[in-house]
Amino acid sequence: MRIHPRASASAVLSLLSLVVLGACGEDRSLPLDKPEPTPFQPVQVPAVTALAPVSGFADQAGGGVFATASRELVRLRLDGTYGALEPHPDNEVAAGGILGVFRLGPHSALVETQTGLFMAESGWLIAPPWRDALGQGVIATAQSADGAVWLAHTRGLFRLQEGTLAELKVDGVSVKAITSLAAAPSPENLPGVWFLHDGGLSVAVALSTTHYRVHTTSAPLAEGESLQALAGIGPAVGTAGELWALTNQSLLRRGKDGWRRVELPEKPQRLMGSGRFLWVKTGGSLLQYDADANVWRAAKDAGAGDFHFIAADESGSVWVQQGGVSVALSHVLVPRLRGLYQGMQLVNDGLVVRAVMPPGGAPESVVYQLGNSEIPTEGPDYSLGGLEADGTHRAYSFASLEAGRYVLSVVARYADGSEARRSVPFDYAPLASGPLSWDKDIRPIHEARCRNCHNSSSAARSLDSYELWRANAPIITEAVRDQRMPADGPMDPELISRIQRWASSGARP
Incomplete structure (x- = not known):
């Protein structure tokens, strides 16, 4: 059996205070990369139903959550089968037509509908408690390396962490007119979220759980060049990840050594990043950059005509719509891992x-x-x-x-x-301390993040006692480790680690 998640009622809207720094100048004499992409015949997996040309969520385990052409929500797998996705019995509102689907975590998505926001999680469509504080208008989402999920919205920039939705403001003013969002290391090589707004580039870096420093920085642009969109490439051994920026002329990439310019055979028009892969749409081509291999590839017979990115996953697969046909494209179909996801902390x-x-x-x-x-x-x-x-x-x-x-x-x-x-x-990060206890270390987590859903009067599995936590420890550990729980948003990595350590060290009372 599995734990049935349900939205927590404890989330509130709060305010994050900021320190705004001046613009940071960059050296404009940039190193230049001029790749010559290698052609390849992409493997194509057609969607089993027509998809809408709006944002979707691609799961690194294969498949994802998408809006169909009739604006219904569907979970698809790359083997052509449908996955379970049902309204949670505790929802008090029905979902209307689907407007877009956005990534929240390795296995969860934010769904924007005509009746508001929902979360797609573990086969359920869940109405979270913070949905009334933030309605339609989601532009993009990104998950920073510290586990926080960021939502760019027409109303401002919001952080979802520990089941709480909080707005990031500068001098008490909402950050509006955001056009693009990406998670990548800050100039100090700390976990950051970068965003374009009002034509400028900024990055927010956590100073504490409630205070952020915002760098308003200038990208090294040539005369007449402007920023169009952002994408991030995730961390690997020896690298904390990179920020990529699309301009009206070329690509810029920012790693630990600063900015570089990338000039492609054709002018880039759109980009999408996931994991260690970047996809770029040019005038008549679709390109893939594999960061681990440091190789550019050009997909044959892809990228021309009416073209829309839908979603990309960490394995190097991208879902697109071209000429009204929805298809997943890959350089090569690869095995998918179950039990370990990209960027996971294992204790x-x-x-x-x-x-x-x-x-x-x-x-x-x-x-x-x-x-x-x-x-x-x-x-x-x-x-x-x-x-x-x-x-x-x-x-x-x-x-x-x-x-x-x-x-x-x-x-x-x-x-x-x-x-x-x-x-x-x-x-x-193996266990570095002695065994933890339910009463001191786990009960506070249960009361703050789990009790509102997992109690004796709810439709979800009851976890109201030490005995129930101990009996369900393997299921709980798997759910929080895979970031499938809690249902109202991501849990802090430190708390996930604490639950894993408690279960691994004997599940003491």
């Missing part, structure tokens, strides 16, 4: 991880790669830790690793010599 010594092979012929062999180790696995389960005697999946032990950032790759090798690889960066 448990063991974890069950499975790989799901892409559609098509079965591979000759499948191996996992972690550091300098290659770990073979067998189908049809393709479990990293193998199977127990009773056929259940065995957790793989990470106990030999030191704390740090790693990449786990699953590689499928085929008879024709080709291979398909999915690489997932994650942070390993």
Whole structure:
């Protein structure tokens, strides 16, 4: 059985105070990249239903949540099947026509409808308690490295964290006219959220849970050049990620060494980033940049005519609509990992991880790669830790690793010599202290984030006592670790870690 999430009633609208800094000048004599993309024939997976040309959510495990052409909400998988998605029984309002779908976390999406905002989570469409404080008008969302979800709205810039929706204001004034939003490291290499508004570029950096410093900065633009859109590339081993900016002339990228200019064979028109991949629409082409391989590719027969980006996922797949046809495009179909998502913080010594092979012929062999180790696995389960005697999946032990950032790759090798690889960066932070207790460490989390949904009088699973938490510890741990719970928004990574540590160290009272 699973925990049935329900929206918390404790969320309130609050104010974040700011310190505004002056514009930071940049050196305009930029290093120049002039890539020559390698052509490739993209693998195409048509959507099983016509999709609307509006923003959608693509899940790195495969598939996503989208608006259909008739403005209904649907969960699709890349194998052509439909996933469950039903209104939660505790919703007090029905969803109207779908206006757009936006990413909230690895497995959850914000849904804007004609009747307001909802969250798509674990097969449910949930009405969160903060929906009345923020109606229609979502422009974009982004999740910064500290776990906060940012919402650019026609009314201003909002942060969703710990089930609370809070507005970021400058000198008491809402930040309006935002046209683009992206999560990427700040100039100080801290977790930041960048945004374009009124034609200018700014980045917000957390000083505390309620105070932010905002840099209003100037990008290194040439004469007559202006910023159009932003995208972020996520972290990996040795890098905290990058900010990319689309201008009316070329691309700019900002990494740890500052700005660089990227001139493509054709002028770029649109861009979309996810994970370690960037997709760029030019005049008649669709380009993919693979940051791990540092390679540019050009998708054949894609990008011309009437073209819309819908969503992109961390595996390198992008959903587009072209000529009225909705399709997912990839350089190559790759295995999808279950149990580990990109950017996850792992504190448990063991974890069950499975790989799901892409559609098509079965591979000759499948191996996992972690550091300098290659770990073979067998189908049809393709479990990293193998199977127990009773056929259940065995957790793989990470106990030999030191704390740090790693990449786990699953590689499928085929008879024709080709291979398909999915690489997932994650942070390993093993237990660094003694066992925690329910009464001191977990009860406050339950009362603040869980009790309003998970009580004896709700439709969700009751968790009103230590005994119930202990009995359901494996389910709770998986739900919060995968950021499928709580249902009213993301939980602080420190609290997720605390729940995992409590369960792993004996679930003490």
